[in-house]
Amino acid sequence: MEPLFPKEEKALVDLSMKVYAEAAELGGMVHPITRKEIARLLRHINSYYSNLIEGESTTPADIEKAVKEEYNKDEEKKRLQLLSRAHIEVQKLIDDRFEENEDINVCSTEFICWIHKEFYERVPESFLAIKHPDKNTIITMVPGELRRENVSVGTHIAPTWESVPRFLKHFEEAYTSDSVLGHKKLIVAAASHHRLAWIHPFLDGNGRVTRLFTYAFMRKAGIASHGLWTLSRGLARKTENYKNMLASADSEREGDYDGRSNLSERALTGFTTFLFKVADDQISYLKKLLALEALYNRIKGYVAMRADNMLPDEKPLREEATYVLAEVMMRGEIARGEVPRLIGLGERSATALIKQLLEEELVVSDSHKAPIRFHIPAKVVGYYFPDLYPAGSI
Numbered sequence: 001m002e003p004l005f006p007k008e009e010k011a012l013v014d015l016s017m018k019v020y021a022e023a024a025e026l027g028g029m030v031h032p033i034t035r036k037e038i039a040r041l042l043r044h045i046n047s048y049y050s051n052l053i054e055g056e057s058t059t060p061a062d063i064e065k066a067v068k069e070e071y072n073k074d075e076e077k078k079r080l081q082l083l084s085r086a087h088i089e090v091q092k093l094i095d096d097r098f099e100e101n102e103d104i105n106v107c108s109t110e111f112i113c114w115i116h117k118e119f120y121e122r123v124p125e126s127f128l129a130i131k132h133p134d135k136n137t138i139i140t141m142v143p144g145e146l147r148r149e150n151v152s153v154g155t156h157i158a159p160t161w162e163s164v165p166r167f168l169k170h171f172e173e174a175y176t177s178d179s180v181l182g183h184k185k186l187i188v189a190a191a192s193h194h195r196l197a198w199i200h201p202f203l204d205g206n207g208r209v210t211r212l213f214t215y216a217f218m219r220k221a222g223i224a225s226h227g228l229w230t231l232s233r234g235l236a237r238k239t240e241n242y243k244n245m246l247a248s249a250d251s252e253r254e255g256d257y258d259g260r261s262n263l264s265e266r267a268l269t270g271f272t273t274f275l276f277k278v279a280d281d282q283i284s285y286l287k288k289l290l291a292l293e294a295l296y297n298r299i300k301g302y303v304a305m306r307a308d309n310m311l312p313d314e315k316p317l318r319e320e321a322t323y324v325l326a327e328v329m330m331r332g333e334i335a336r337g338e339v340p341r342l343i344g345l346g347e348r349s350a351t352a353l354i355k356q357l358l359e360e361e362l363v364v365s366d367s368h369k370a371p372i373r374f375h376i377p378a379k380v381v382g383y384y385f386p387d388l389y390p391a392g393s394i
Helices: 010-027 032-053 060-067 075-100 109-120 161-175 184-199 206-221 231-237 239-249 265-290 292-307 321-331 336-343 347-359 378-384
Strands: 129-131 138-140 363-365 372-374
Touching: 010 184, 010 265, 032 060, 032 075, 032 206, 032 231, 032 239, 032 321, 032 372, 060 075, 060 378, 075 109, 075 206, 109 161, 109 206, 161 184, 184 206, 184 239, 184 265, 206 231, 231 239, 231 265, 239 265, 265 292, 292 321, 292 378, 321 336, 321 347, 321 363, 321 372, 336 347, 347 363, 347 372
Parallel strands: none
Antiparallel strands: 129 138, 363 372
């Protein structure tokens, strides 16, 4: 499994410091309540792209329906909805565990198996039926259980199944360290992402588990920006490169100038650089999207199209809705009694507008008297956050 870390060349260190600083800046760009809502949306985004990497995807609208337990009658589409929902729920479980206790050893075998168990207990049994790597038989995978078969992935022959617990123990010892600070946490995150995939601890689902593990690692390291950016989107946009770089980092050392261990130091450094560039691109993209003036203008543009009947499948929406939506976006939530003043209209008009916004889930509230909060239903994602999903997918 060695080397465990890439060579810290100046270009790599500079890039890691840039990503670390920008991730910290991103986390403070919006109100905490609004940030929580955007993080909820990005859990959906993560689910969409992580499954897309595996060659299985559904539509954003179907993902939103799955969260509400509104499933398609078509069994295959329902199957994919359940897969997406599982990813969303497990990422939320990870967030919840950190809310309860920040002192979680995400590199432990227990935590990694917990991710796999929680994910695969939520999907149809058909996802547990795995074709034997050598025999013409089907193995039933047990959620959370380490593999008991030898496997290969492409040209990579994974460690023997008997050695997996030993490799995971070494993994935990190597990557669990409170002495690693600042940008170095990012270097550890990238290296551990590959080495967990290299160990291939489960019969199936290793890619999904590895990406969820890396999310948890970055969350613990304080570089997840409160869930405001998604690595999976960047990896899905470069799926072939991602898989090629993973495969390259599986390779053995090439000559005396490629480290002193069994595996290639140069290839691990290349993979780490690739992951940093993806992270840098995604954080920069989200920073542009969350710039308040630009986000306000996109919300205003959406409402203007609704007011002018430019969206034929939607009912007209008063232009004054812009003020309400912008206010909840910037402040997180507002009292209902503030709406008449915001829109410059009487209480009856304000009540009717609030009712429409709630019915369309453009805002949400905990009760009929509680404040209203910013909300992002699937139908507005393309207007508020262009290109977050691929064009034509919503």
